[in-house]
């Protein structure tokens with residue numbers, strides 16, 4: 001487990017995380033809004049995603065409020081970021097507002113993403129096990145995983161980098 005420190009994060013990483021939290025707010029999921037940004041090493045190419053029903057499926061409140069039905073159908077932010085990406089994001093960095101589940105970790109590794117920024121796992125939630133398995137899969141694949149403890153931690157790192165953190 002590698003906590004992100006001032007040394008391990010750049011002002012551009014802060015900007016990408018800020019963007020991930022903005023994108024998360026676009027999700028129509030009434031319970032959990034997740035954002036993901038993929039950035040090329042020079043930050044000139046970006047892709048983004050949030051959790052949501054497939055584009056072709058209407059954002060039906062009946063589906064979105066039925067947890068079992070929603071979880072069957074919703075596409076996770078990380079998968080949307082990968083699918084929206086105009087090229088295979090080999091060597092790119094992913095910035096997430098939630099740790100990836102195992103299925104997302106499979107796609108992240110398969111697409112040869114190099115580094116992933118995530119908040120700490122949701123201990124005690126039903127997602128904990130799949131997040132742990134996902135992170136293990138990323139580690140096994142040699143992908144660098146950097147944790148931040150939450151928005152306060154990011155705000156602190158942003159201040160150290162002289163970057164504003166508007167969503168804290």
Ligand SMILES: [Zn+2]
Pocket residue numbers: 076077078100101102103104105
């Ligand atoms: Zn997932």
